Every structure is written in structure tokens, then in C-alpha cells.
Amino acid sequence: MKTFTVRTTVGFAGVVTAILVVVLAIGGWLLNRQMIAGLELLHEVEAAELAELLGPDATLDEAEIRERIEHDAELFFIQVQNRGRQTRFRSENLAGAALPNLQARGAHATISLNDVGPVLVSEFGEGGWRILLGSRLEPVRRVLRDYAQVAGLLVLGGAVASMILGWGFSRFTLRPISSIERTARKIGGHNLGERIPVPPGDDELASLSRLLNETFDRIEAAFGQVKQFTADASHELKTPLALIRLNAEKLRPRLGGDTDAEALLEDLLIEVERQHQIIESLLFLSKAESGVLTVERHPLKLPDWVHAFAEDAAVLAEDAGVQFRIETTDTGTLRGMSGLLRQLLVNLVSNALKASAAGSLVTLQSCRFPGGWRWVVEDAGPGLPEEQLKRVFDRFTRYEATGRARGPGHGLGLAICKSIVDLHGGTIHAENRRDRTGLRLIVELPDGPERVG
Secondary structure (H helix, E strand, C coil): CHHHHHHHHHHHHHHHHHHHHHHHHHHHHHHHHHHHHHHHHHHHHHHHHHHHHHCCCCCCCHHHHHHHHCCHHHCCEEEEEECCCCEEEECHHHCCCCCCCCCCCCEEEEEEECCCEEEEEEEEEECCEEEEEEEECHHHHHHHHHHHHHHHHHHHHHHHHHHHHHHHHHHHHHHHHHHHHHHHHHCCCCCCCCCCCCCCCCCHHHHHHHHHHHHHHHHHHHHHHHHHHHHHHHHHHHHHHHHHHHHHHHHHHHHCCCHHHHHHHHHHHHHHHHHHHHHHHHHHHHHHHHCCCCEECEEEEECHHHHHHHHHHHHHHHHHCCEEEEEEECCEEEEECHHHHHHHHHHHHHHHHHHCCCCCEEEEEEEEECCEEEEEEECCCCCCCHHHHCCCCCCCCCCEECCEECCCCCCCHHHHHHHHHHHCCCEEEEEECCCCCCEEEEEEEECCCCEEC
8 A cells, every 4th residue: 555655646746747847848938939039029120110210211321320220239239231232331249240141021040149149130121221130149048047947946846745745645545445454454264244334425435345345245154164164074074083983993802813804903093093184184274274263372481382392202203213302492482372383393393203214313493583483393304306395385295305205194284384384474484404415494483462363
């Protein structure tokens, strides 16, 4: 929204400034044309007066002409010719220079005279005389320069004013959209019933609000279906598995020491347990991704909480024939849901144990960083190809690494880890170790509010 406000403000200011520049440029051009036209009209009037002063006698000599037009010669560059275009008089301010013949009555042209600069020249045929008049254009240029300076200040002021007005206009115009955004952000898995207030009228904002509310209605219905599915799946899938397990256990005493039958029964129980874990994992992912789960954050004292987990991790490592060690344990408080974070570490360590050869080492680092905590689990396994690292947190993902599987499992453990991290507002990623072969799983959890969901 802020970016759109800035874009709207800049666009508004740009349009206003561009219009102002165009208007002032046209105004400068019209001002120049008007001043030139004024000089041309002044020349025409002056030529008529000079012709009247000179009279019809085209035989006057220079002294007689000077005496008759002496006053006017101080205001203009004047050059008087007879009908044969013989120059009979030049005003002293021409300093010996000559005004060019324009070959047409009432013609006008701009020339440049030495030591004078640009001059507007007009030629008129009056009675028996041809009169050429010139006026300096420097005053016109000076007026235009002053105009350009004033126009520049006006453009600068207009740009600043349009930015301020554009910002206020954008904020005022987008205020209803900001209200829609704030309300939409409040809607989550824990309060799907909240709706955006529909403004009065039947304009675009009202239509947008109604459309969004209809969308939220569909989302709420979909969430309801997810919740219902979760409840149904919990009952319809877990109950039959429990019955299968119960009936299988009842068969055990009747096998009469049949080794092959007992082995098959044990495989059946293991598969039932595996299916039970898959169902539990899928139900958890469904709840997490649908926004049904709400994380209640509580303060966890570190490193005590990590050491308590390490005792269980050591048992898992011993059972797998692998060593487990905590390398770094900073002191502090992490706010989070203890049960979910413990499941996160169990899944990470279990994944590392499955990838590790007997006698190798799995380590855990718990480090404080500005704004949160970083957990790093490292194994000494074969690692993963780079193209597989990006998909390691996908569901049902199990890879072969350097010819060896990363161990038995259903491929949901790391997907659950990512969901738990997302619920806490953190990040998780995998990378190969640089010091040796092996995989590093890095979790960063921010310090957050007491409730997330």
C-alpha cells in the first residue's frame, strides 16, 4: 500500500509538473511572439510618422533628413533610402553599419549587428522613401530570461506543492482500501467470521468489499470442510487401524510358536504403526497449512530446555549406533510452543541419525542471534545433490544420496518441521556441509508475540 501511495503521489506530481512546464513553455513562446509583434507594430507606426516628417520630396540631403527626424533617430536604428535604394541617411547609432534591404514592403527580419547583437529590422515603402527601422532585441531577451527564471521557480514550487497535495490526495483516496487491508489481515484461521465493512453506495470500493466478503465466505466454508475432514479422518482412519492392531495382537497366542507366522504378524504390526504415523502426520500438516492450529508461545529457558531434549536425543542416537553431542548452547529465553518445538528437533535429529553411519557424529548448535534463535543440526552422512536440497521439505520426499537411502521413513518428517517453523514465523533450509560430507539443517526462530495463528 505504501509503495502504491508513493507511485500515485509521484505520478500525480509528475503529471502536474509536466502540465505546468508545458503551459509555462507555451506562455514563454506566446510572450516572445507578442513582444516581437509589438515591435513590428511599433515599427509600422514609426515608419508612417517618419514618412510624414520627411514629406514627399525624395531629394532631401542627409542634413535635412537628420534635422527632421533627429529625435526619432535616438530611439531606433534608422536607414532612409530613395526609390532607387540609394541610402540618403543612417542614424549615428548604426556606427557605420548598414541595415540590409528586405526587398519587400512591410517585411521583418532578425539580424545580428556588430557590437549591438540581435536586431529586429523592418522595411517600409512610404511615399518616395524606403525606410528601414531596427530595434534591439536584447530587452526582449532579458524579459524572456527573467520569465524563464520565474517559470523555473514556479515549476519547482509546483512540483513540491503537487507532491504534498498528491500525497494527501493518495492517502485520502486510498483510506478505504487501507481499511480493507487492515480488516483482511485480521482474518485468519481463528477468526474466519470477521468481514470487511461495506461502504455506502454502489461504487467500485463497495463492489470490491462485497467481492472480498464473498471470497472470505468461501474460504470459511473451505476451512469448515477441512476441520470436518480432520475429525472424520481421525475417526474413520485411526479407528480401523486400532481394530487391526487389536485383532492382530489377539492372534499372537494362537500362532503356537510358528516362527514364520510370528514374523509375518510382526511385519503387519509394524506396517499398521507406520500407517498410523502417516495419518497423524498428514492430519498435523492439514491443520497447520489450513490455519486451524494456533501457537500459544511460552518462555522456554535455554539451555535447560535444550539439555532436557538432548537426553532423549542421546537415547535415539544410541539405538542407531550414532553419537550425539550438543556443541553450542547460548543462554536466554525463547518464546514458543514447547511440544511443537520438541517435535521439530526430534524430527531433525531423527533425519540426521538415519543418514549417518554407525559410529559417526550428529551435533546440535543452539545460538542466539539478533532477533531470535538459530538451531543447526549437522550429520556426517553423504549429503544431498544441490538440485535436491530445494525439495527436501516437500511431502513424501525421500532421496538416494551417493547410492545410500537416508533411512526408512514416510517422507513427512521434514515437511512437518517446515510447518512447525512456519507456525512460529521462522525459516528453515538445508545445505551441504563445507568442512566434510554431511547435511546441515538450519532453523531460525524469531522472538515473537505470545499468540500466533
